[in-house]
Amino acid sequence: MSALSAVLVYLIPFVTPGQTYLQLVEHGYTTATSSSTYTNYIASRAVDGDVSQDVSRCSHTDDKRGIKEAWLRVDLKKKYSITSVKFWNRNDVNINSRRLRGYSIRVSSDTALPPPESSCYTDPGIVTLSTIIEKDCERTARYVWIYQDKTPQYNDPCPMLAICEVQVFGCELGKYGVSCTKTCNHCKNNATCGVASNKCNEEGCAHAGFQTPYCQNCIDGKYGEECSENCSKFCNRRNCNGKTGTCTDGCLAGYSGSRCDQNCDTGKYGFNCRKSCENCLEGICNNVNGICTKGCESGFKTSMCNTTCDKGYYGRDCKHNCSGNCLNGEVCDPRDGTCPSCVVGFQGTKCDQKCSYGTYGGNCSEICGGCLNDTTCHHVSGQCPSGCKPGWKSTPKCDLPCTTGTFGLNCLNVCSGHCLHSAPCDRRTGHCQDCSQGWTNNFCNEQTGKPKTDLERMTLEHLKLDNERLAAETAFLKTKEKYLWLKINSEFPIELKNKIKPSISERKLSQMKPI
Incomplete structure (x- = not known):
């Protein structure tokens, strides 16, 4: 066999x-x-x-x-x-x-x-x-x-x-059913089909457009008498009526119509176009997923613009930093960055500008003191960065003028005291507007040569009299000293012999200068 x-x-x-x-x-x-x-x-x-x-x-x-x-x-x-x-x-x-x-x-x-x-x-x-x-x-x-x-x-x-x-x-191969008598003509090239179920194998159906494995109905995505028409690719699960093409399971997100061949209206997205494009710039978003295609309105972020800006940020797509100078640590407005009010030293709607030249403090309402070289003071504290200019005491803010009778840097100089009518000198330069009699130059600290006032004359005469009185006193003492010497010498001739010295009065008189 x-x-x-x-x-x-x-x-x-x-x-x-x-x-x-x-x-x-x-x-x-x-x-x-x-x-x-x-x-x-x-x-x-x-x-x-x-x-x-x-x-x-x-x-x-x-x-x-x-x-x-x-x-x-x-x-x-x-x-x-x-x-x-x-x-x-x-x-x-x-x-x-x-x-x-x-x-x-x-x-x-x-x-x-x-x-x-x-x-x-x-x-x-x-x-x-x-x-x-x-x-x-x-x-x-x-x-x-x-x-x-x-x-x-x-x-x-x-x-x-x-x-x-x-x-x-x-x-x-190619047979199925009772006693293996049926052929798999519905399968491609009469290839094998399920012995019990008549399913075609992975090679598919004999005619394109039919649904495997049984090859009796149109495949998903096809419709018409010969299953040659394509269902809309936006039908949910790609399922449509095999005869009419109507989407049997509804539409994918972003589409509408019986055949799901229409986009959602502007401003709408998602399944059945029920969701709205909120906070998207110009109200435009992707019809399928709601992503804002042109970005967000000011104050919002993320692809769907459904989240407000993080603390400290504002504006379109939250790209800008708040100034950080809002009063009491308040955050700025996420849309435009404005602050309800500003911390000390700042101004402007966004509190992003330092106080203007010459001002400082809350609402920039304080006036700077006398800063050196006309520099502006610190916008927050009012302190002068380089010290004080002449005429002002050396305080942090240079806000105290020199006291009467002083002038210059740190008020270290003393006025001459000879300004006309006892007027104070200029606290910055020390100059007098005019000098008293007998004094000259800007500071009035140089005498003109002769006494100009009765007081000056009287002072000189007084000094002369003092010198005359001193000379008379010296002569008296000299005479008295000689008298005492003679007296002692007569009583103690041996010890004091050849020991006579100049008197105190003589020494004092020799040191005096003429008037």
């Missing part, structure tokens, strides 16, 4: 209520491979047609520590439209159903281990399993895998599989 004949004979119908499918695993033709082998429990035992569940008739992967996964791969030799997978697990010990917990059934078209998303079934790992298991697996594939990477049995050294027999059910 030829190999092909053997295949046809072996592909006997598998009967389930209401459906008939082919059993695709053939002893002697189908092969099996495992990730590892425990002694001589080879993978081919799983496709030898023997459903005995004694371990001697089963395949078994190795039990070495360090193994991370176990799998059995069945090669059907070509692609089929698969509907289900059935396998017999070892049942001669109680632990085998526990070892199987968490397994998965996967399919592929090549020998590479398929990823988890290719699984047609994954055991949750929390239920007690039968030793004979059948699971739906409606796929188009050549290879069927039973995969395990768990170690559910706590004392097992690694994941293990003990599979005694595997059967796979389905139809030849």
Whole structure:
């Protein structure tokens, strides 16, 4: 018998209520491979047609520590439209159903281990399993895998599989339904379709515009008799009536109309255009998400202009800093930066200007003192930065003039006292407007040569009389001293001989200067 004949004979119908499918695993033709082998429990035992569940008739992967996964791969030799997978697990010990917990059934078209998303079934790992298991697996594939990477049995050294027999059910490619008699003409190039459901595979429908996997209705986004018209891309979920194109699930945000082909009116956005573009410049925002396309009105920020400026900022898009000089730490107006009132030393609606030249203090209402070199005082404290100009006392604000009789820098100079009519001198320069008699120059501190007043004449005469009186007194004392000397000498001639000295009066008189 030829190999092909053997295949046809072996592909006997598998009967389930209401459906008939082919059993695709053939002893002697189908092969099996495992990730590892425990002694001589080879993978081919799983496709030898023997459903005995004694371990001697089963395949078994190795039990070495360090193994991370176990799998059995069945090669059907070509692609089929698969509907289900059935396998017999070892049942001669109680632990085998526990070892199987968490397994998965996967399919592929090549020998590479398929990823988890290719699984047609994954055991949750929390239920007690039968030793004979059948699971739906409606796929188009050549290879069927039973995969395990768990170690559910706590004392097992690694994941293990003990599979005694595997059967796979389905139809030849392009066939489906009862006894696999229907063809997949609705699928592209008569490609495979679901054996039970008549779903087309990933190649899609025979005619563009129809919805996979059944290819009976228009795909999302298409409508019309031949499903060739595009639904509006703004239909929610891209769904529209297959005949009229009316959006069946409403519109995406930002659009309106039965076919969702109209933008929201200016100033509106969002689903059903119910939201308003608040605080956007000129009231314009993106019709979909409400982002203000031209920026924000003064005093607001963020892309949707729904947040007021942070403390200390104001203006368009909150780009400007407040002056920081609002009274009592108040924040400026977030729209225009104005302050209710200013701290000491500042002025202007935004309190961003220092007091004008020559002023300082609250509301800039105080007048600066006499600052040196005509500089202005500090706008807050009123202090002069370089000291005081002549005529003012050295105070921080230079706000006290020199006292009468003093003048100049720090008022250190004393007026001459000879200004006419005892008038005070100029506190800045020390000058007199005019001098008293006998005095001259700007300061009136230089005499003219002769006494000009009776007082001056009397003073000179008085000095002359004092000198004359002193001379007379000196002569008297000299005479008296000589008298005493002579008297002593007569009484003590030996001791005082040759010891006569000049008298005190003579010495004093010799030191006097003539008038």
